[in-house]
Amino acid sequence: MIDKIKEHIVEVEQFTADSKEAVETFRIKYLGKKGLLKEFFAEFKNVANDQKKEFGQTINTLQKLATDKVNSLKESLDNTSESQGVYNDLTRPGEPIELGARHPIxxxxxxxxxxxxxxxxxxxxxxxxxxxxxxxxxxxxxxxxxxxxxxxxxxxxxxxxxxxxxxxxxxxxxxxxxxxxxxxxxxxxxxxxxxxxxxxxxxxxxxxxxxxxxxxxxxxxxxxxxxxxxxxxxxxxxxxxxxxxxxxxxxxxxxxxxxxxxxxxxxxxxxxxxxxxxxxxxxxxxxxxxxxxxxxxxxxxxxxxxxxxxxxxxxxxxxxxxxxxxxxxxxxxxxxxxx
The missing domain is CATH 3.30.930.10 (Bira Bifunctional Protein; Domain 2)
Incomplete structure (x- = not known):
């Protein structure tokens, strides 16, 4: 079981996405209510006592990696979307120029x-x-x-x-x-x-x-x-x-x-x-x-x-x-x- 979790760790590290939909599918797979992490945590009670410590540490590693991966991909896609919205949409109105005011003096x-x-x-x-x-x-x-x-x-x-x-x-x-x-x-x-x-x-x-x-x-x-x-x-x-x-x-x-x-x-x-x-x-x-x-x-x-x-x-x-x-x-x- 520990080896299986480690395979998923490698998969998470290598995962990339070019759309928010793909990121959401990945999140549900690992972090959803019926995701793999919930299954792995449920197996914890069946693990031998001498393996519980390593098993728990490996699950925590997978959970942290999956969470960080989802957050980083979302942030990257948001920035890309905002940049395209600003520079690629030629119909977008220009930024208003704030006019100054003369000093009373x-x-x-x-x-x-x-x-x-x-x-x-x-x-x-x-x-x-x-x-x-x-x-x-x-x-x-x-x-x-x-x-x-x-x-x-x-x-x-x-x-x-x-x-x-x-x-x-x-x-x-x-x-x-x-x-x-x-x-x-x-x-x-x-x-x-x-x-x-x-x-x-x-x-x-x-x-x-x-x-x-x-x-x-x-x-x-x-x-x-x-x-x-x-x-x-x-x-x-x-x-x-x-x-x-x-x-x-x-x-x-x-x-x-x-x-x-x-x-x-x-x-x-x-x-x-x-x-x-x-x-x-x-x-x-x-x-x-x-x-x-x-x-x-x-x-x-x-x-x-x-x-x-x-x-x-x-x-x-x-x-x-x-x-x-x-x-x-x-x-x-x-x-x-x-x-």
Missing amino acids: SIVKNQIIEIFSRIGFNVSEGPEIEDDWHNFTALNLPEYHPARDMQDTFFIQTNPDILLRTHTSSVQVRYMENNKPPIRTISPGRVYRNEAISARSHCFFHQVEGLYIDKNVSFADLKQTLQFFTTELFGKSKIRLRPSYFPFTEPSAEVDVYWGLETETDYRMTKGTGWLEIMGCGMVDPNVLNNCGIDPEEYSGFAFGMGIDRIALLLHQISDIRLLSENDVRFLEQFRGAL
Whole structure:
């Protein structure tokens, strides 16, 4: 009987099949309710005591081999069938291509660029790792100037003259050094400040700063430019300018847009005033023009700057600025289809 079982072991090892039906017939032959293994186990009680151990081990070997053979053949045939279904069926529809979504920062930045391009502003860019001259000194912030404390800066440890730019005004300095007036440019980009991360602030964020230098540029030109921008972006035509201080502009102002008080959200965002601060601006300080090789006796100009992140939070009603940098697909998919 043991020799007969061993013959079946050899047969199982050599068995192959090219169809699921053949595999099922093989399974029933050995592993079915009326299969050979059940018969062999039934014979166990008739085997001499000195042969029971070898008999049992041989049956177990046959059972394991038969089970493994059935499983491997089924898996092989399933893979072959799936492969043929994918590659041989020319009528099978193609795999859908998942469309991505623009990031809300990109959406708002593109909107801002498009609005200013309509009134003649080009786009200028510069390095995020900057030197002290372009980030501070040329902008009327010499060494030890107290206004430097307004921006908690990330300095490169091995070289205190090198830092992560705190504003894109450094791009404007580079542009003025390499271009003659008239100048009309906006500078979008990422900036860095050593601030505590919370729902309303982050250690890196995005800005768009604008610059216009020409003969006889006045504060009235600045106000009309900002009036056009706020109307186009927010659909709000009422703005106000409050006196403020920036080292590189004089006079300087904060720009507020009248958001209204129509909803509970409006009350919360504007703290019940209806007014919302959106940017800073001012006339370019003559010292800055001098530092960049432009004659302040012949030319004047204005500059403005705004945070793209804050505007994105406002326009899309996003409650936490950290969502903009966490790359959560569930959050980003909400902007699918946006330009």
